[in-house]
Amino acid sequence: xxxxxxxxxxxxxxxxxxxxxxxxxxxxxxxxxxxxxxxxxxxxxxxxxxxxxxxxxxxxxxxxxxxxxxxxxxxxxxxxxxxxxxxxxxxxxx
Amino acid sequence: xxxxxxxxxxxxxxxxxxxxxxxxxxxxxxxxxxxxxxxxxxxxxxxxxxxxxxxxxxxxxxxxxxxxxxxxxxxxxxxxxxxxxxxxxxxxxxxxxxxxxxxxxxxxxxxxxxxxxxxxxxxxxxxxxxxxxxxxxxxxxxxxxxxxxxxxxxxxxxxxxxxxxxxxxxxxxxxxxxxxxxxxxxxxxxxxxxxxxxxxxxxxxxxxxxxxxxxxxxxxxxxxxxxxxxxxxxxxxxxxxxxxxxxxxxxxxxxxxxxxxxxxxxxxxxxxxxxxxxxxxxxxxxxxxxxxxxxxxxxxxxxxxxxxxxxxxxxxxxxxxxxxxxxxxxxxxxxxxxxxxxxxxxxxxxxxxxxxxxxxxxxxxxxxxxxxxxxxxxxxxxxxxxxxxxxxxxxxxxxxxxxxxxxxxxxxxxxxxxxxxxxxxxxxxxxxxxxxxxxxxxxxxxxxxxxxxxxx
Ligand SMILES: Cc1cc2nc3c(=O)[nH]c(=O)nc-3n(C[C@H](O)[C@H](O)[C@H](O)COP(=O)(O)OP(=O)(O)OC[C@H]3O[C@@H](n4cnc5c(N)ncnc54)[C@H](O)[C@@H]3O)c2cc1C
Ligand code: SF4
Ligand code: SF4
Numbered sequence: 001x002x003x004x005x006x007x008x009x010x011x012x013x014x015x016x017x018x019x020x021x022x023x024x025x026x027x028x029x030x031x032x033x034x035x036x037x038x039x040x041x042x043x044x045x046x047x048x049x050x051x052x053x054x055x056x057x058x059x060x061x062x063x064x065x066x067x068x069x070x071x072x073x074x075x076x077x078x079x080x081x082x083x084x085x086x087x088x089x090x091x092x093x094x
Numbered sequence: 095x096x097x098x099x100x101x102x103x104x105x106x107x108x109x110x111x112x113x114x115x116x117x118x119x120x121x122x123x124x125x126x127x128x129x130x131x132x133x134x135x136x137x138x139x140x141x142x143x144x145x146x147x148x149x150x151x152x153x154x155x156x157x158x159x160x161x162x163x164x165x166x167x168x169x170x171x172x173x174x175x176x177x178x179x180x181x182x183x184x185x186x187x188x189x190x191x192x193x194x195x196x197x198x199x200x201x202x203x204x205x206x207x208x209x210x211x212x213x214x215x216x217x218x219x220x221x222x223x224x225x226x227x228x229x230x231x232x233x234x235x236x237x238x239x240x241x242x243x244x245x246x247x248x249x250x251x252x253x254x255x256x257x258x259x260x261x262x263x264x265x266x267x268x269x270x271x272x273x274x275x276x277x278x279x280x281x282x283x284x285x286x287x288x289x290x291x292x293x294x295x296x297x298x299x300x301x302x303x304x305x306x307x308x309x310x311x312x313x314x315x316x317x318x319x320x321x322x323x324x325x326x327x328x329x330x331x332x333x334x335x336x337x338x339x340x341x342x343x344x345x346x347x348x349x350x351x352x353x354x355x356x357x358x359x360x361x362x363x364x365x366x367x368x369x370x371x372x373x374x375x376x377x378x379x380x381x382x383x384x385x386x387x388x389x390x391x392x393x394x395x396x397x398x399x400x401x402x403x404x405x406x407x408x409x410x411x412x413x414x415x416x417x418x419x420x421x422x423x424x425x426x427x428x429x430x431x432x433x434x435x436x437x438x439x440x441x442x443x444x445x446x447x448x449x450x451x452x453x454x455x456x457x458x459x460x461x462x463x464x465x466x467x468x469x470x471x472x473x474x475x476x477x478x479x480x481x482x483x484x485x486x487x488x489x490x491x492x493x494x495x496x497x498x499x500x501x502x503x504x505x506x507x508x509x510x511x512x513x514x515x516x517x518x519x520x521x522x523x524x525x526x527x528x529x530x531x532x533x534x535x536x537x538x539x540x541x542x543x544x545x546x547x548x549x550x
Binding site: 002003004008010013016035037040041043044045063065067070083084089091092 | 148149150153154155156157158160221222223242243244245262263279280282292293294295298300302303304305306349351358361362365366367368369373376377385386387388389390391392393394395396397
């Protein structure tokens with residue numbers, strides 16, 4: 001069987017990381033969010049719920065798919081943009 | 095700030111030597127199939143065309159399954175294109191599979207008819223980073239300027255008309271007579287220009303995909319293929335667990351493209367992670383033997399606009415047109431998912447409308463509206479209208495999860511010889527329906543919907 005862990009998957013994708021985050025999450029707004037849709041849908045598993053009710057987010061291995069932006073229902077919790085030209089994910093095979 | 099941020103306009107793109115203050119006839123945003131087709135056609139008409147792409151190269155940000163059904167469309171632009179382009183295999187076999195957790199029932203279609211095995215072929219499997227790069231290079235060869243590694247942030251509007259774009263860099267304004275937004279499913283440009291709203295989570299599906307390396311000889315043997323023949327598998331049913339969606343498996347030359355597609359709202363409801371569903375899919379008894387030994391080469395993800403006719407934005411504004419996924423031109427009917435062909439067809443139609451507008455030197459809405467007229471003969475509107483009931487129907491719960499399971503289970507019972515009396519198909523069907531608590535009136539109403547979606 002060709003089962004792979006999520007870490008193994010992410011390892012195969014190339015990212016050129018910019019120092020400047022292209023997605024910014026407001027942890028205070030997340031504290032009041034009961035849906036947490038971002039946690040389930042992000043194909044890169046970049047949203048991690050923390051014990052204190054907030055959500056930890058890391059932009060570095062982002063596919064720029066836009067799913068988190070579409071599911072986040074809290075006004076202003078998620079600032080979403082594309083990374084600067086040439087930065088971010090680069091697919092070679094897909 | 096890293097030195098990369100301060101690259102000048104000229105050095106940013108190896109392909110670009112034009113200064114920013116130059117005026118273009120047509121500016122195309124996004125070098126996917128829609129953008130490259132538009133740029134190619136406009137450049138061939140002698141127009142001065144700029145094609146802007148945010149990826150390091152065209153295709154760097156793009157993901158499809160990818161079974162490309164637009165071979166004949168592209169053949170009109172570039173005769174015998176498959177002899178030059180990086181294609182994987184031509185598709186002469188399709189397999190539509192209904193699944194329960196343990197069973198798979200499939201309609202395996204194979205054809206040696208001319209339409210499938212001879213030029214221009216019915217479909218090819220491709221890999222987008224390779225294909226898109228090649229296709230954009232054809233637009234360049236026709237005279238378009240390609241500017242890569244450049245994000246377009248907004249349009250420039252003057253007196254109610256779009257007259258250019260703002261690119262993310264200092265002094266980043268480029269002017270042109272017609273801007274064609276081909277920037278894909280999350281079209282920020284269409285939103286900034288006020289032509290599209292934010293998309294809803296039930297209108298889009300998320301696709302996650304793996305490319306699995308496999309020996310060419312193994313692929314031929316395993317999938318019963320000779321030479322460069324290829325097969326496209328599409329799956330519905332329990333394979334996506336409770337999530338509305340499907341799965342695919344396509345043969346490339348020396349790899350397989352394997353992925354699942356899940357409606358975003360349904361992923362949220364089911365609280366299912368897309369990559370877990372992908373793993374579940376690969377472990378299905380009907381799939382595991384097909385992917386066995388495959389070595390993971392790349393994992394990727396991308397959104398798909400699936401609501402068709404119902405999510406279409408305003409397509410024309412003074413000085414601006416929208417094509418491809420940006421306009422929602424991706425047809426997901428359950429029988430197939432097609433977007434690359436419509437991206438190209440709408441790109442071509444948009445370019446023709448821009449050529450017409452340049453010829454009359456009138457970039458108002460009425461002149462550019464020729465685009466929407468051209469979408470009929472280019473078979474975009476024709477197909478979307480014909481299948482306008484399919485997306486809603488395909489996403490119905492019974493069709494998605496219940497019927498595939500029911501059919502698989504019923505077939506299982508039909509074929510099982512276990513010493514008990516055999517039943518004819520109708521009583522067996524009723525028995526299975528009872529087991530699944532399906533009411534006859536629901537089946538009838540669904541049959542009507544199937545017919546309305548696909549038959550007439
Ligand atoms: C998992 C999956 C499987 C699919 N399978 C199939 C299939 O088998 N067959 C099929 O026909 N279709 C398939 N599709 C649909 C198909 O991928 C799309 O319909 C098609 O890619 C649309 O082409 P496009 O040119 O409109 O947009 P895209 O291919 O998305 O291209 C948009 C381009 O614009 C660029 N861009 C975006 N914003 C900016 C900006 N602000 N500035 C500069 N550049 C920008 C992007 O980098 C990209 O290159 C699939 C889609 C997915 C996600
Ligand atoms: S859905 Fe939005 S508000 Fe809720 S946790 Fe995620 S990012 Fe925060
Ligand atoms: S854009 Fe996609 S990959 Fe990036 S954080 Fe949002 S959901 Fe995850």
